[in-house]
Amino acid sequence: MLFNSVEFLLFLPVVFAMYWFVFKKPIHQNILILCASYFFYGWWDWRFLFLIIFSTLVDYSIGLLLHNEKVIRKRKILLWTSIFVNLGLLGYLKYYNFFINNFITAFDAFGVEISESTLNIILPVGISFYTFQTLSYTIDVYRKKVIPTNNFIAFAAFVTFFPQLVAGPIERAAHLLPQFYKKRVFDYRNAVIGMRLILWGFFQKIVIADGCAPYVNDIFENYMNYSSITLIFGSVLFSFQIYGDFAGYSNIAIGVSRLFGFDLMRNFKYPYFSRDIAEFWRRWHISLSTWFRDYLYIPIGGSKGGKYSQVRNVFVIFIVSGFWHGANWTFIVWGALNALYFLPLLLLNKNRTHLDDFDSKTLFPTVKVFVQMCTTFILITFAWIFFRSDNITVAIDFIKHIFVNSNYLKISSAYTYNHNIRPLAVYLVFFILLEWFSRDREQFVNTFFERNTYLRYAMYVIITLVIILNIQNEASGFIYFQF
Template structure:
């Protein structure tokens, strides 16, 4: 069940009505309804994996209590590593086993040893990377005595399985979401209105921008060997806006849906394509994952302390692991490696913390430099996205090579590129709207909000009717 599906358009109002008008007596009844709704939502993908979600939930709930109650450090470590090991074990089997088996067989073949990979016929459970990280952060925080264990199984289950964030985040922390879950929510009309506005704007990003760009990006990447330089550049740009509209659109919808139920989720995007360097980009892109790796991997490794060599090591580890988290393919690892290379000069020159505040443009020469740095950072990001999108590393290099050696910048016809210039205009308008929205709490708010809402709904219906692309990219992670 996708957020942009008719099934969800029926599901959400029903849950909303039951939540506020039937199960609104106590916090426990509200949470119980949301768990039932979340389990139903997840079972719509594949009901068999619901048992894995329930088992993972019970594992971390139980081990969290055992860690807190253990009187010895040995006992605490046992329950901690049991939780971490089982969680990462499930993630490894379902997401990475076939990748490692195939890679090992290829390595043996390369050195002259014939080998065939032993593969498992398994389907990747949707959202496993996200709910696994929810549980891991909870157990880690208990082990290091940052939080107390949650003894209410219903409350903890909702923290892990809450349907707006279950399959593609944001990756929540127990310190943020559990306190909200543990109190009864009262209906707030203004918050509900904000939620509706955020849902609609997320749908605009997904249906109007991401899905439209996907049609063109897919055609160009799938036929890159016959494309000229201009088409390949457009393909990279289209994919950049596809993945941004797709993932930030989902995040906006998740936050908006959650507001309908009186709960606030972590912000996951902060206009990353207006970043002035790669460090700023990563403070603005997929914020919940970036901060997760910062707090649970980068800082424990030593972070920015120690020698430059250790700092460089830590940067490469966190970017490589981040790339590998996205999928079992060397293209994702390469994407992470490239971003680490981008980050390295900023680290060595101690400029990785330079752009912490949002910049405003004025009619002066300094603004030209700011725009130039934004365009430069966006260009670097698009190059890295080529590796993220390509099927193999070789395809990515050949794609980039053709941009350089082809040097043909004439308009190239593709059957589904008949509205190429119109799409460029639409993307340009979207960028201007995003720039205007960057200082606002809610994009569709303020003056003429009714007109904005009506235009957004018309655009969603118009583009959604003719769009064949429905899935969210991050559902596969």
């Protein structure tokens, strides 16, 4: 079920009403959440529910066994069983064809012909997200950071919690699981912020992401026919599309969770205002970045050791992170490119320069900060070309065309020819300005609007209006569902 669908518009109030007015005990509320989550996921394809249930059972059991097991060797076996099962399923469903194809290509290069036998596998929506969430539970139990639960319903609800089931934020057991044990008390302030996040999430998805999508699709599909400036324009729009799409989803997920009394971690902190790549990765898809930091980067040495191991570890984490997104070399190159961007900061010990939050007191950034933000945005946008392209050849060709196509300084594509781009330009400016002036907050209502009720309400009306005017006849899916 998509957040931006009529079904969800009916589903949410029904579950909300049942949750607060019918089922008042935590155990009953958890059962409701579990059933609602299975319904939410099964709406897309009920067959894959068995996969989630299997994954839930495996990690629930291993968690309990780990708790009772004192022998280190046996504990390790249990941990590796969980890793093997979870990553095995993920690997088989997501990466099998990729490895087979590359295996065949590699042998082909040496003149050995192998008959192709790829499988027609459907990738279950959100498998990378819930696999990582359950894995983190088992690893944390193994590390004794989390006490395993014997409350199966709570655990299953934690794994399948519908707001974040298919595209995160990837939650840690230590943070989310205890919330399923506690009695939930409806919090007015929390719910209001939740509603604001939902509203802003819909704006990001429907107005920004879906507004950019047709331009981006046209330009990336027909890049060979378009001028350099058009290709740059398409790349910049993709930066906004992917941000609007994913941050929009995350905001809706966090907002919906708040309506049910749950607190999910922030997934985005205005990443395009970052002053360098290191800061960008502290602000973009935070739940995944921190997951990799805690369960991969630090275990392989992190920033300890000599420069060589530091560089190696950075490349490992970025490449694996890229590969997590999909079984395609484009994602691997995208990850490697980000590692390359990160390298100078690491070597000059400047990767932790911008740990502070944005200075929200100043109206505009200084020239220096502005240049830093623009440079970071350009680098990120360049890397997104690989992320968006169908394969490496296309990505390289696209970049080549930026440099070799005519220097015709007019943005012109089939889609821009038939559509007026002015409204999208206005929305983008509005979007950037509102995010900039809310940069010290989780949601778009900044202190200025907080103080003035009329202005705040006007903002709600304007955003609702713009969302309504930009709703598409067919609800479009979220990009990150495919990961």
